[in-house]
Amino acid sequence: MSIAPDRLSPQQDDFYEALMRAHEGLSEAESHALNARLVLMMANRIGDLGTLQDLLESARGYSDG
Amino acid sequence: MAYDYAPFPYTAPPGLSGPEPRHKVAIVGAGPIGLAMAIDLAQRGIASVVLDDNNVVAVGSRAICWAKRTMEIFDRLGVGERMLEKGVTWKVGRQFHGADEVYSFDLLPEDGHKYPAFINLQQYHVEEYLVERAQEFPDLIDLRFKNKVVGHEGFGDFVQLEIETPDGLYKLEAEWLLACDGAGSPTRERMGLDFTGQTFEEQFLIVDIEMEDSPFGDHAVPERWFWFDPPFHPGKSALLHMQPDNIYRIDLQLDLDADGKAEATEERVVPRIRAVVGNTPFRLDWMSVYKFRCIQLDQFVHGRVIFVGDSAHVVSPFGARGGNGGIQDVDNLGWKLTAVLQERAAPALLDTYHEERAHGAAENILNSSRATNFMTPKTPIEALFRSEVLRLAHDQPFAQKLLNSGRLSVPCSLEGCALQTPGAAQIPPGRAVVDAPLAGPDGDSWLIREVQGEFTLVGFGNVTLPEMVDIRRIGVNQRAEYPCFTATNGHATRRYGSDMAYLFRPDGHVGAVFRHPTAAEVRTARDRALGTHLEDAA
Numbered sequence: 297m298s299i300a301p302d303r304l305s306p307q308q309d310d311f312y313e314a315l316m317r318a319h320e321g322l323s324e325a326e327s328h329a330l331n332a333r334l335v336l337m338m339a340n341r342i343g344d345l346g347t348l349q350d351l352l353e354s355a356r357g358y359s360d361g
Numbered sequence: 362m363a364y365d366y367a368p369f370p371y372t373a374p375p376g377l378s379g380p381e382p383r384h385k386v387a388i389v390g391a392g393p394i395g396l397a398m399a400i401d402l403a404q405r406g407i408a409s410v411v412l413d414d415n416n417v418v419a420v421g422s423r424a425i426c427w428a429k430r431t432m433e434i435f436d437r438l439g440v441g442e443r444m445l446e447k448g449v450t451w452k453v454g455r456q457f458h459g460a461d462e463v464y465s466f467d468l469l470p471e472d473g474h475k476y477p478a479f480i481n482l483q484q485y486h487v488e489e490y491l492v493e494r495a496q497e498f499p500d501l502i503d504l505r506f507k508n509k510v511v512g513h514e515g516f517g518d519f520v521q522l523e524i525e526t527p528d529g530l531y532k533l534e535a536e537w538l539l540a541c542d543g544a545g546s547p548t549r550e551r552m553g554l555d556f557t558g559q560t561f562e563e564q565f566l567i568v569d570i571e572m573e574d575s576p577f578g579d580h581a582v583p584e585r586w587f588w589f590d591p592p593f594h595p596g597k598s599a600l601l602h603m604q605p606d607n608i609y610r611i612d613l614q615l616d617l618d619a620d621g622k623a624e625a626t627e628e629r630v631v632p633r634i635r636a637v638v639g640n641t642p643f644r645l646d647w648m649s650v651y652k653f654r655c656i657q658l659d660q661f662v663h664g665r666v667i668f669v670g671d672s673a674h675v676v677s678p679f680g681a682r683g684g685n686g687g688i689q690d691v692d693n694l695g696w697k698l699t700a701v702l703q704e705r706a707a708p709a710l711l712d713t714y715h716e717e718r719a720h721g722a723a724e725n726i727l728n729s730s731r732a733t734n735f736m737t738p739k740t741p742i743e744a745l746f747r748s749e750v751l752r753l754a755h756d757q758p759f760a761q762k763l764l765n766s767g768r769l770s771v772p773c774s775l776e777g778c779a780l781q782t783p784g785a786a787q788i789p790p791g792r793a794v795v796d797a798p799l800a801g802p803d804g805d806s807w808l809i810r811e812v813q814g815e816f817t818l819v820g821f822g823n824v825t826l827p828e829m830v831d832i833r834r835i836g837v838n839q840r841a842e843y844p845c846f847t848a849t850n851g852h853a854t855r856r857y858g859s860d861m862a863y864l865f866r867p868d869g870h871v872g873a874v875f876r877h878p879t880a881a882e883v884r885t886a887r888d889r890a891l892g893t894h895l896e897d898a899a
Binding site: 299300301302303304305308309312313315316319322324327328358 | 728731734735740741742743746749752753756757758759761762763765768
């Protein structure tokens, strides 16, 4: 599992609030769809397959299942 | 031991038997804010009458976390050292998810400050110390307990108050009315001012227990512990603080639909506390169930009525931004009101009290609302993000920073506000004084002691201060005809640079900075800090 350096602070609270705002008023299904779109768009913004594969493995590594 | 709530004496006010001469300042409310306000004004030679409907200090510990900046202001008001000695000093906060510690923070990782990041001290002790300090100014502070203000009316350049006492009603007049009468401010209610904002539905149980053994376990170290989803209180949050006299504060989130009255009973509370502290013997000292709102008044200054502290703004308690915000209000208003009363500044200066402190209140509300939102997710998707942040926070630094159990009170920066002269420096104009130890002609001192109280020009290192008789000057790491100090362990010069002059306002905020100050420039900056340019614009 890769430990990434923190690049969000000191604006982490601004980001988190904006993220919650983006979901405001959506049904759960709509929120999951928004999350999926976000992942795809962020992947495109990152644009490096090696980085993306590392992220996928790391995130999966935290799964219960 | 349990606190002994000794009543303060009531004496029949002179206004009952005949009209009183008009007072300069009437302060409504003898809580921490009203008392600090009276002391601040008295130290500047301004007399006030303080009116309170009660005659004892606050019941229950209430506000317990006093931030470093507040302590520095209390230092100026003459009670800081006493509070520090009695209070519990802490600087480390630990956050737990379930039983696991996921992230801890040290709020003051560096040396060279007179006061720590935080002390915990019950509000009743703070009020007691402030009352005793106020009593040291018998000619300037007229403390009237059991004097309940039941009406007020503005008449241009004064306010008339109607006051109820055990001996009947009387009236008095004051040039300025400072409403320090708390979140439910009757003054504000009478004026019908809109006070609506975000109301949180969550309820919290707050309990003080007295216990010989520390619930912090083997460490016996005073810290701030916060749990997301603790094993002893599943699915909710919990907070633990230590206070003096072996008193511990436990704060537990309750169900949305919990019956507040039923929860604040011994039979409900004792099992909840047992779940936290186990079989250690304890005594219940105080308990209360609360909800909160985040609101601020649109305008803190209404003619001759000025709102200070909770009457002007309320926040959620997570972050300790209520009482600490209010003390910064006092710090901001005291010197400005004095300058207006002494005709060294126009009343327009008071508009900047609103500008600067409404900005501070908005910052406090933003931070405390965000903390509350993080702690109490409202929708399944908010809960999902929260739980994944907690999962990642076990080892990912970015997620540890996202954890939000309260962004703890830090001094408000007034950068960009009208009174500051724009400039660049390590501590830019608008920021509050950053303390540093000094060695001087009369022994060891602290920067906060040397610069707070009146306008002060400080030269750090290789900078020459101009000759001026109307502004206090001191030097750090230089030799001159004005008082000079050495920066102990280089802290002061490391924090401020070694070739800069800083003009501090009486509340310790930087008003202007200079590389090569001239007397004319310094006076212009001082006049700007007194609002002369606002007067011209009016």
